[in-house]
Amino acid sequence: MIPLDTRPLFRRERQALLVLLRSLDPADWAKPTVCPGWSVADVTAHILNDYLRRISGSRDGHGGAVFANDETLPDYLARVNGEFVGAMRQCSPRVLLDLLDHLGPELDRVWAATVDLAGPARLDVSWAGPGTSPAWLDIAREYTEFWVHQQQIRDAVSRRGADDVALTRPVLVTFLHAVPWALRDRVRPGGTAVRFEIIGPAGGCWSVVSDGTSWDLTAAQAEEPAAVVRMDQDAVWRLATRGITVEEARQRSTLRGDPELTESATTLLAVVA
Structure with missing residues (x-):
């Protein structure tokens, strides 16, 4: 493996996302993305869901939603992600932005608290193989999640950006x-x-x-x-x-x-x- 420390990148990636989102007009928020059935607003809500999930789990030790009977991991993720996105459709783009802006620094503190990057991850990275993943790979996986969703939003609204070498190379190496x-x-x-x-x-x-x-x-x-x-x-x-x-x-x-x-x-x- 090639260890990475992506923690310093989260703030920079989030700043680029917020600048992009604040520049959108109402029609842009409703544009479809590559995520089936999800608009730009929906993908933004999903990013917010990831913030909340990791803060709740890593900072507070909260277990989160439970699996239904005989539910596979892909089915579970599709269900809970869909439930959250559906519920957040009652929120305005401004509220989504306010929440991302408020919770982002708290998430940065969560990553900073992970001192032993070589130690066991809180959440194993299943696509990298079975067994216990190192903490750095779990954090890098989350970074790629945010970066990719930002690119999906940019694709939907025909805006390039957040693709400079410093932000992109860690995504490629992680993948x-x-x-x-x-x-x-x-x-x-x-x-x-x-x-x-x-x-x-x-x-x-x-x-x-x-x-x-x-x-x-x-x-x-x-x-x-x-x-x-x-x-x-x-x-x-x-x-x-x-x-x-x-x-x-x-x-x-x-x-x-x-x-x-x-x-x-x-x-x-x-x-x-």
Whole structure:
């Protein structure tokens, strides 16, 4: 794994979001987003839900909503997120902005209180594999959540921004932690590497290396990778969040080497689905 400390980025990402939201006119708030059935206002309410959920859980130890009988995690998330967004439709855009502005600094304090980033996460990151996740990955996962939802709002209202290198590269690196899990069924000799080349200002090269039984992400460059995936940075984050399909991502990529490895690597998924 490649440890990241994304805590300093939350404030900057939120400032960009608030500037964007304050510039919208009433028609913009009603525009549809890539999230099925959700408008710009709905996605904003969902971001607020994430703020409240993490403050309540991490700061106050609150357990939150409970699972219904035989409810899977994707079903649970779809239900509770939908319930919150539906209830928040009674609130005006100004109220949503006031709440984000008020709760954001409190959320920053929650992240700052996480002293041991290598310690166990409060919420494991299931798309990175089974077992206990490190705290830094849990926090980085939350950062990607906010950044992606901001991009979805920007797409809906045709506004670019919040995509500079400092804000974007941590998103890409965090999402690459899903590649080892995507390769889990491809058993290869120790030292076998898949190189991921991300094209764009926030891009770079990373390797996912086998130890003979599992795979791990590293910043080291494999001299003779068994497979290479070359993809632009926009395609990477959209693929990871299923803003585009796997096939669309492959069409936007250059794939070389072991076809089984490139096939699996390009199924990376960094959301619960």
